Amino acid sequence: MNTTLKKSLIAATVLALLVGGGWYWNAARKLRTTDNAYVNAAIVQVASQVTGQVVAVHVKEGGFVHAGDDLFDVDPAPYQVALAAAQAKLAEARQGSQANVLGVDAARAALAQSQADLNNARAQAQRTHDLVLAKFVSKQAEDDAQSKLQVAQAALSEAQSRLGQAQAGASTVGGATPAVRAAVAAVDAARLDLQHTRIRATQDGWIANITLVPGTTVSPNQPLFALIQQGSFWVDANFKETELPGLHPGQTAEVRLDMLPGKTFPAVVESLGGGTGAAFSLLPAQNATGNWVKVTQRVPVRVRFVGSAATQPFKVGATATVSIKLAS
Known part of the structure; x- marks a missing residue:
């Protein structure tokens, strides 16, 4: 009796493994997933258009502003x-x-x-x-x-x-x-x-990387801090070049952020990069030497948040995991 029970348990375990493996394999065929992904957004570098001394700063780090709100003032005298x-x-x-x-x-x-x-x-x-x-x-x-x-x-x-x-x-x-x-x-x-002595926000968004204080002397077109545009967040997912077949703009995706565990955000593939990340680096790799070793390259795929996720205040540079659905 014990032998029969053991055989049944082994058979059931093997069957469960086969079913689970089949399900995982089938699901994996319909998904492309990478955890080499980072949140990005449209960032405006705020600068003065005139030279002068700052007399007032109206914003602070992380503050939200609307288009037309005052950011800071240069001495108008x-x-x-x-x-x-x-x-x-x-x-x-x-x-x-x-x-x-x-x-x-x-x-x-x-x-x-x-x-x-x-x-x-x-x-x-x-x-x-x-x-x-x-x-x-x-x-x-x-x-x-x-x-x-x-x-x-x-x-x-x-x-x-x-x-x-x-x-x-x-x-x-x-x-x-x-x-x-x-x-x-x-x-x-x-x-x-004279009008340019009062600098205003060009769009809705969050203030970031600000250290400006009254008394600072500013010059024209010198970046002073950043304005992260609301509703402009996307994720740059770096897929291996071997994983690109089957990916194209318009496919649905899911994004999970490391800083928000347990939450999944809907997204859609917006574009596939025109080259690998290494190709556009400051010092592109040179493989003309005799000791060349082939390394699988990664291509950035831009995934845009949709629905309610499009207006979420994500953090630029946050790490993420992106899963793109290849078929329904």
Whole structure:
């Protein structure tokens, strides 16, 4: 009896192992799993667009901000002064423009006077010439008249040149002279710099890696801290190149995070990397030597969270395990 029972137990155990093994093998055929995976997200490097001293910081590490919220302020005083100076130069340019218009009117009047003087000199020269022919006046009188005519012609040419210069100085594009347009551009640039002394969030997200404090002097385009965009989290799963067959964008996946044991998050395959991780490293591997050893490479597969998981505040760089379903 004992022998029969032992045989039955052994048979049952073997059958259970066979069934379990078959189930595991069947499930493994429908899944690709790797624990070489890390959480990532869209990260904005926050920087100032102007130079100056920070006078206020409105955020702290891990704080959540909405798009448009104030992040920090740069001392606006120098830029307020610059704006006032630019506005004063604009007023001066507009006054100069008005003076140029008056100068054009004066030049036109001078030209008209010179034209009248020339007409008078021409008529006087003709009359003198007739009197010389009639021998009523001397030849010297005619020479004097011709000299006055030449002077009047030169005065007319000078008046025409002055009118041209005045018109060039008063020329406008869109109702403004070049000097006024340059002054307007300077005011706009100064006003923009003043607006840039208050740095605001460009999108919703969490503040990270911030050490900025009031009193710090900042320079343009110098990264100061990070803003992790809400809803942008994904996982870079590094699969072996031999595991890539059967993987393609759109497949469903499950993500388990080491920092949140027991929880599974739905995801979908977004893309397969265009090369191995080693190919895009700072110093790619060189295998042209004679002692080359073949090593299986890994290719990053981007897996994007979906559903309610898409808005979860995960931690960038956290380790994960990713399972991709090959078939339903």
